[in-house]
Each structure stands twice: as C-alpha cells, then as structure tokens.
Amino acid sequence: MKYIINIIFSFLLSVGVNAQIKVSDFGAFPNDDKDDLKAIQQAVIALKREKVKTLIFEKGTYDLFFEDVSKTKGIDIYGQHNVTFLGKKDGNNNPKTTLLRHYKIKNNVWGKSILQVVGCNNFKLKNFIFDNYPRYSTAGKVVVNSGESIVVEVFSGNPMVAGTMFYCGNSWDLKDKTLLPVESITYGAEVSKNAKEYTWEIYNKDKREMVLNSPTAASKVKVGDGLSWHFGYNGIQVSFKQCNNLHVENVTTYNAIGFGMEARRCGNITSKNVRFQAPENQLAVGSRDAWKIYASNGNVLMDNMYIEGVRWDGQNVHGSFAFVHEVLDDRTIWFKKKYDAFFNISKGSSISLSKDNYTKESRIVESCEKRKVDGHFAGFVVRFTEKIPDFVSRETIGMVSDWNTKSYILKNSTFKNIAGSASILRNSNSVVKNNSFSYIMYPLTIGGSIREGEGVVPDNVTISSNIFINTGWISRHTKKGAIVLSNWKSEEYELSPFMRNIRITNNTIKNGEIGLDINDADGVSILKNKFQNVEKEIVIGNAINVKVNVKGDYK
Structure with missing residues (x-):
C-alpha cells in the first residue's frame, strides 16, 4: 500500500514540476482570424499553479487585436519563474508560430509590448515570429522628383495610408537591395516639428503612388532610389525586465513598432538564432534598435543573430553613468543619473570612481536608496563600506558594476543594411x-x-x-x-x-x-x-x- 502511495505521490509531483499547458485549452487557436489575446492571457494565469511549466503554441498565426496600440496590453507575465513559451519550428529550426498584432495605424504612437516579461527567472522564449498588421513601415521606389516634392510607387504588400508621416526615412539601391552610402533622409523629432512637410498623401491609388511635398526630402533622393520609412519611432515590442537566466531561441521579428526587443536589468542572457529581417517587398523592420540590452549583468551570449533593416542600432549594450551630485559624508555619495529610469544597486557590488582619464578607484556598496534630484527619480544615495577617495567631487564619474555585464559575447552573427x-x-x-x-x-x-x-x-x-x-x-x-x-x-x-x-x-x-x-x-x-x-x-x-x-x- 505504501509503495502504491509513493507512486501516486511521485506522479502528482512530476505533473506539478513539468506541467505543459496548451493555449488551445483556453480557446486560442491559430489561423481562425479570431482574437487570441485574452485566451492566451488566461493560459498565462493558469501557469501560476505549476512550478516548472511550458506554454504550448501550435503552428500558425495567433491574432492579437489591439484596440489602441498605445494603450492595449499585450501578453504580460509577471513574477513566474521556470516558464517556457514554446512555439513550433520546422526541420531547419525556423519558427512556425506567429504572434500577429492587429491595430489601427496612428503616427508616432508609443506602442505597447506584444509580449512583456517581468521578474521571471529562467524564462525561455522559443520558436516564435513577431509581426504587425498592417506593418508599421512601408517601402517603394521614387518615380518622380520635381525638386519640391517626390512621388513614390509603394511596393505591393506594403501599407499605403494617407496622412502617415515620414519618420526614419532611408534610401536604397534596389538592384542589390542595400542601403545607399548616404545619411538618413529623416529621423524623428524634426519630422514631428515639421508635420506638414513630412506627411504623405495618396497621389494615384491605382498605381499605388504616394506624394510627399517636401523640398528637403526631394534634395536627398533621386528617381530610381528605393525608399523605406516608418510611421513613428517609439515603443518596445518585446520587453524583458529583471529576468535572470533569460533564454531566447529561434525567434524572428518581421516588423516592429519602436524597439524590436529590450532586456532591461536582466542577468545572464542567452540568445540563439534570433533574427530581425523584413520579409517579401518590405525593406525595413523597425525604426529603433533591434535588441537593446540595458543595465543588465551576468554573462550574455549572442550566437547566430541576424539583424537587417533597422533604423538605429542593431544591438546596443549599456548601463548608466553615476554622476556625483553631492558628497554627504566620508562614506556616502548622492549620485544622479541621466533620465528617470533607475534600478537598485546590490549590496556588495562596486562603483568605480574616476580620478582622471587614466586612473580610478573602486568602492564596495553597503547600501543604496532612491533620492530625487531636481524633482526626478534620477538620484540615489550610496553608502560605501569604507571611506571614499579624497579626489571625489562633482566632476567625478562613477561606473556601476551592477549595471555592467560580467561578460558579453557576440559571435557568428550577421548585421546588414542598418541605418545606425x-x-x-x-x-x-x-x-x-x-x-x-x-x-x-x-x-x-x-x-x-x-x-x-x-x-x-x-x-x-x-x-x-x-x-x-x-x-x-x-x-x-x-x-x-x-x-x-x-x-x-x-x-x-x-x-x-x-x-x-x-x-x-x-x-x-x-x-x-x-x-x-x-x-x-x-x-x-x-x-x-x-x-x-x-x-x-x-x-x-x-x-x-x-x-x-x-x-x-x-x-
């Protein structure tokens, strides 16, 4: 009897430890043109009952309808450890599960994330494609340049929407499908300030032609150039925050609103076979970085990554400087950092303090707490385990080890056609x-x-x-x-x-x-x-x- 009870107990334990949940059990089915967002979120909530768990998605397209792309929440998962989101792949390791966001185009919105993962240790994302419908960028060929305006024939399959604006525009050699070696035609802020000049209108619907009445843009392109542009430059499409031991594998982004991915304050990141690449007649993927890694620590490995067609940087890896705001006593410094985002600095980590351009001294952190500087949460007070150096002043620059990777390896990867x-x-x-x-x-x-x-x-x-x-x-x-x-x-x-x-x-x-x-x-x-x-x-x-x-x- 005791033996049978042990078997039953072991079985129940194994189910709890290695649970697999299908999104289809909650009503999310691919390729049915129905909104799967709520059903997938219900499946995510159900994962809370398990210890180690896998959420199973089938091959095909899951439709996610965002009523307002700047307000509607996507798939959010908070504080759940040991979770795997598992899509399907083919024999060549290409992902075959698509998360497709549907939305109404608006100029320069801050796009909410399709997927946001917060405080989830040992999270794995495998075998997915991220995309938008319509895509938040378009492309075509310059067919008329009057010097005061340009007419572009928009390629089939690309959005052609009157009233959209010309953010992050770039010119291309269509013969080789490569960026021309010139500066970007437009960026971000100047487009918003000169909205009238940088707004597209329909010129000939049947010929898929749009017109831009901009002498500035006309001076930078010629007939025959390819042209790509975006409808804005804000947002983070896939967001990982404070996730230790993050693993992303066989994940492709076809189109992004803002940043393709961001890992913020994560520790130990492994990436394999991650791609940012425009399909079909589309030239560009997104208007910002493909994958930004910010204030993350531990060991970071990027292996076999492919990034093509982003406006700014392929991958940007950085933390933040700690600038001295005030020396409070011989062991305590009130620091400030640029911008408001702040993550705690761990007890036992170190901050290096620059004496000059050639030498610096490090001190071990005993405690850290937020304190406003000039009305913003860009300040923090750090107490050290020993006295700070005599040279420290308001000119001193601090470098925070807790916001710096232990190691970063980028290998076997391809970067192409990046306007940054x-x-x-x-x-x-x-x-x-x-x-x-x-x-x-x-x-x-x-x-x-x-x-x-x-x-x-x-x-x-x-x-x-x-x-x-x-x-x-x-x-x-x-x-x-x-x-x-x-x-x-x-x-x-x-x-x-x-x-x-x-x-x-x-x-x-x-x-x-x-x-x-x-x-x-x-x-x-x-x-x-x-x-x-x-x-x-x-x-x-x-x-x-x-x-x-x-x-x-x-x-």
Missing part, C-alpha cells in the same frame, strides 16, 4: 568574433557616451575575425570608420576616462574611408588585420600604448 551602428559596446569584458557587417551607416562603436549618460567606459574588449564591407560612412560620436574607439564627451564634464586592454585582431575591412579610428584608450593591440580599398587604414587620435602589427595590417 550594427553594435554599440559600452560594457566591459566583451568579445565580438566571427561576425559579418555590411552596409552599416555608423561604425562598430566601442566607448561610453558621457553626453547621453550611457556607460560604462569599457575595459577588456576583443574584436576578432570579423568582416566589414561598406561600413561606417557617417560619423558616430564625431568619429568615422568601420571600427571606432571613442567616448562621446559632455560639455558638463571634463573627464573622459580611457578604455583599457582593447584587442583588434584578424579582421578584414573592405571599402571605406577609414578602417580603424582609435581614441580615448590606454593599451590597444591592433594585430593581423587586412584592409582592402580603404583610404585611411588606421587613425590614432588621443590614445596611448597602442601596438600595431605593421606587417599584418597591410594587404
């Missing part, structure tokens, strides 16, 4: 290897942005065995090239702490004005790189202890 930087590294202990970068407007950028408050200034970075083709034709942080080491300085602070221990090895750089532009660094090894059709191969500015292997760096 493919990758921005503002975190230490980073490796970028075996990747391909082509037709990227800005450089691969390594360094802190003191002006924007984005840090840290990274140490211990290796850029190895990558290929760069037609990249870096527009400056970022005042510097231009395929690979740039440079901080973006601020008028408020004289300091610009140097990066240390940077290795740039075995890369191939083809076609460009500048290969490497080295600044704000102490200890750089440039070894065995190859340059083809590059006007200035290596430019060394304000940097010291730079070692260049001359033989390996020329043809």
Whole structure:
C-alpha cells in the first residue's frame, strides 16, 4: 500500500514540476482570424499553479487585436519563474508560430509590448515570429522628383495610408537591395516639428503612388532610389525586465513598432538564432534598435543573430553613468543619473570612481536608496563600506558594476543594411568574433557616451575575425570608420576616462574611408588585420600604448 502511495505521490509531483499547458485549452487557436489575446492571457494565469511549466503554441498565426496600440496590453507575465513559451519550428529550426498584432495605424504612437516579461527567472522564449498588421513601415521606389516634392510607387504588400508621416526615412539601391552610402533622409523629432512637410498623401491609388511635398526630402533622393520609412519611432515590442537566466531561441521579428526587443536589468542572457529581417517587398523592420540590452549583468551570449533593416542600432549594450551630485559624508555619495529610469544597486557590488582619464578607484556598496534630484527619480544615495577617495567631487564619474555585464559575447552573427551602428559596446569584458557587417551607416562603436549618460567606459574588449564591407560612412560620436574607439564627451564634464586592454585582431575591412579610428584608450593591440580599398587604414587620435602589427595590417 505504501509503495502504491509513493507512486501516486511521485506522479502528482512530476505533473506539478513539468506541467505543459496548451493555449488551445483556453480557446486560442491559430489561423481562425479570431482574437487570441485574452485566451492566451488566461493560459498565462493558469501557469501560476505549476512550478516548472511550458506554454504550448501550435503552428500558425495567433491574432492579437489591439484596440489602441498605445494603450492595449499585450501578453504580460509577471513574477513566474521556470516558464517556457514554446512555439513550433520546422526541420531547419525556423519558427512556425506567429504572434500577429492587429491595430489601427496612428503616427508616432508609443506602442505597447506584444509580449512583456517581468521578474521571471529562467524564462525561455522559443520558436516564435513577431509581426504587425498592417506593418508599421512601408517601402517603394521614387518615380518622380520635381525638386519640391517626390512621388513614390509603394511596393505591393506594403501599407499605403494617407496622412502617415515620414519618420526614419532611408534610401536604397534596389538592384542589390542595400542601403545607399548616404545619411538618413529623416529621423524623428524634426519630422514631428515639421508635420506638414513630412506627411504623405495618396497621389494615384491605382498605381499605388504616394506624394510627399517636401523640398528637403526631394534634395536627398533621386528617381530610381528605393525608399523605406516608418510611421513613428517609439515603443518596445518585446520587453524583458529583471529576468535572470533569460533564454531566447529561434525567434524572428518581421516588423516592429519602436524597439524590436529590450532586456532591461536582466542577468545572464542567452540568445540563439534570433533574427530581425523584413520579409517579401518590405525593406525595413523597425525604426529603433533591434535588441537593446540595458543595465543588465551576468554573462550574455549572442550566437547566430541576424539583424537587417533597422533604423538605429542593431544591438546596443549599456548601463548608466553615476554622476556625483553631492558628497554627504566620508562614506556616502548622492549620485544622479541621466533620465528617470533607475534600478537598485546590490549590496556588495562596486562603483568605480574616476580620478582622471587614466586612473580610478573602486568602492564596495553597503547600501543604496532612491533620492530625487531636481524633482526626478534620477538620484540615489550610496553608502560605501569604507571611506571614499579624497579626489571625489562633482566632476567625478562613477561606473556601476551592477549595471555592467560580467561578460558579453557576440559571435557568428550577421548585421546588414542598418541605418545606425550594427553594435554599440559600452560594457566591459566583451568579445565580438566571427561576425559579418555590411552596409552599416555608423561604425562598430566601442566607448561610453558621457553626453547621453550611457556607460560604462569599457575595459577588456576583443574584436576578432570579423568582416566589414561598406561600413561606417557617417560619423558616430564625431568619429568615422568601420571600427571606432571613442567616448562621446559632455560639455558638463571634463573627464573622459580611457578604455583599457582593447584587442583588434584578424579582421578584414573592405571599402571605406577609414578602417580603424582609435581614441580615448590606454593599451590597444591592433594585430593581423587586412584592409582592402580603404583610404585611411588606421587613425590614432588621443590614445596611448597602442601596438600595431605593421606587417599584418597591410594587404
């Protein structure tokens, strides 16, 4: 009898530990053109009863109807650990489950997330496609340019909506389907300020032609150019917040409202086979970063990622600088950071305090609490376990280890046709290897942005065995090239702490004005790189202890 009871108990325990729940059990079925949002959310709520659980989605399209894309909540999951969202895939690991958001187009809305995951440790997202209907971008070919206006033939399958605006516009070589090596036609804020000039109207519905009465835009394009643009530039489509041990695998984004993905204050992130790529006749995916990683720590691995057709950066990895607002006593500093977003700093972590551009001292955090600065929650008071250095003043820049990755590896990935930087590294202990970068407007950028408050200034970075083709034709942080080491300085602070221990090895750089532009660094090894059709191969500015292997760096 005791043996039978043990078997029953073990069975019940196993069910609780490894529960699988199907969204179909709650009324969510693919390909039926019905709203599945509420049913999926009910399935998410049902997961709370289990310890380790998998939510099963079938092959096909799940329709999510957003009455107002700026207000309607998508799929939200809070505080549930050990959860897997599992879609279907084919034999080549391509995702076959689509989450399709339906909405009404409005100009420059802040799009709510399709999926938001908050405080969920060991969360896995596998085998999904994220998309919008209609897509929040469009594309076509310039067929008329009068000098005062342009007419564009919108490609089949792309939205053609009167009254939409010309955000984040870019021009393309349609023969090769690549970005033209010019600056973006429009960005964000200036479009909102000049709405009349940057609003599209229908010109000939039967011919799918739209007209833009903008002399500014007309001066930047010619007949025959491809043109892509978006209807806004705000929002986060897939959001992960405060999730430790996050795993994202076989996930594709066809179209995004704002950022494709963001991982904010997460620890230990693994990404495999994640793609941001426009399908069919669409040229661009989204108007912001494909995947932003902010204030995250632990080990981050990005393997076999593909990013094509985003307006700003492919991947931006950064925390925030801690600027000294006031020294309260010999162990306590009232810090401030740019913008309001704040995450706690863990007891036992450290903050490095820059004495000058070359030296810094670290102190261990004993406690941390929020305190407003100038009416905003951009301030925090930190008490340290020992006395702070005598040099600390309002000019001191602090770098928070708790908002910095322990390690970051980007490998075996492809970045193409990005009207921004493919990758921005503002975190230490980073490796970028075996990747391909082509037709990227800005450089691969390594360094802190003191002006924007984005840090840290990274140490211990290796850029190895990558290929760069037609990249870096527009400056970022005042510097231009395929690979740039440079901080973006601020008028408020004289300091610009140097990066240390940077290795740039075995890369191939083809076609460009500048290969490497080295600044704000102490200890750089440039070894065995190859340059083809590059006007200035290596430019060394304000940097010291730079070692260049001359033989390996020329043809």
